[in-house]
Amino acid sequence: MKTIEKKYLIPFCLITSLFFLWGLANNMTDTLLSAFKKIMSMSDTQTSLIQTAFYGAYFCFALPAALFIRRYSYKTGVLLGLLLYAGGAMLFFPASKVASYAFYLVAIYVLAGGCSILETAANPYIMSMGTQETATRRLNIAQSLNPIGCITGILLSKYFILSELNSANAADREAMADIDLKVVQQHELDAVTGTYMAVGFVLLALMVIVFLVKMPEGGDNSKDSVKAAFSRLFKIKKYTRGVVALFFYEGAQVGVWSYSIRLAMQELNINEESASTYYLLGIVCFCLARFLFTWLMKWHRPSKLLKWAAAASLVPCLGVILTSGTGIPCIIALTGISFFMSLMFPTIYGLALEDVGKDSKIGASGLIMAILGAALLTPLQGLVSDSVGINISFIVPTIGLAVVLAYAWAVETGKFAKAISKEK
DSSP, X not given: OOSSOGGGHHHHHHHHHHHHHHHHHHHHHHHHHHHHHHHTTOOHHHHTHHHHHHHHHHHHHHHHHHHHHHHSOHHHHHHHHHHHHHHHHHTHHHHHHHTOHHHHHHHHHHHHHHHHHHHHHHHXXXXXXXXXXXXXXXXXXXXXXXXHHHHHHHHHHHHHTGGGSOSOOHHHHHHSOHHHHHHHHHHHHHHHHHHHHHHHHHHHHHHHHHHHSOOOOOSOOOOSOHHHHHHHHHTOHHHHHHHHHXXXXXXXXXXXXXXXXXXXXXXXXXXXXXXXXXXXHHHHHHHXXXXXXXXXXXXXXXXXXXXXXXXXXXXXXXXXXXXXXXXXXXXXXXXXXHHHHTTHHHHHHHHXXXXXXXXXXXXXXHHHHTTHHHHHHHHHHHHHHHHHOTTGGGHHHHHHHHHHHHHHHHHHTTHHHHHHHHHO
């Protein structure tokens, strides 16, 4: 049985490119925490507002996006998502001119709103391009471009943003004359802005291509109320627990990646640009593991692989907590977390949507709204980091990945299948 049929090849490739693009946005945003910490001499808690704005937008836009897609089409949703993503990137220009952190947060919110619409549309769209039996594997193939986008985002940040940061630390900046500090900050903010605007122009070009290409309809055509759809969805434990698992997974993933650069700086006594190399290493492992796990799905159930990966991820999490001050051993543990997290999002997503039938668009929005976990748990990790240290703060992603393990175990043992059978 073919995973991708020939008639869907061009649309599949175009929609798969979106996975690359929001991966790029996610990881460029992760590096902004380290950038703004230096540019504006902020605490971990303050810089975590970047993730609150980014992933808060995911929560706010997901359901309206699903309703919009229901009313029109997947393709129209993709076009709207690309427009907002590009628009948010362009808003970095006025934000840099007024040197306002709040303005940057607004730009990030708009950009992430576009990403939320793209994810709400693209994930179920990919699953609809073929048979249900191959849907989860097809989604994992598409998601394989996501970590490549992540790597690209880190490279863009490393060479065009972090490399432009002045070496002056918070104390040095405090001692600078106002006019000298403004010159330094403006140069750094221009580096941030120019990089994001370049991405915005690429997005506009892709939007034109998608507009011109004929795309399949796909998905459901349900016209009943959202209330009725959610009523049906709430009765499916495999779906509702999947939403909870994604909430905690996103909090874990974004927390690990948001503080990777800071952890490497502390453990190895290096600057932001050098530390981003170790962050990049983690994402490369994430990318390679995604291909490995997708390949293994030929012989093993997705739920079984998810259970193995979730259990294994707890070991390096505890390693980071317990190896404070050891340098490279701590960084090896940090990299291991990314390796085992690689298959989690698409697999949880695919498993949760398996039994939703005609409610796939509304169901998809609920899963994307679960990304709110990143907006809430990342600041919590920042608070822990500011209070008791960055290594100890990794207790937050450890708890998140333990929830993923509980979900994988329940799916693998057939617990939810029995619940569905009783309801029928």
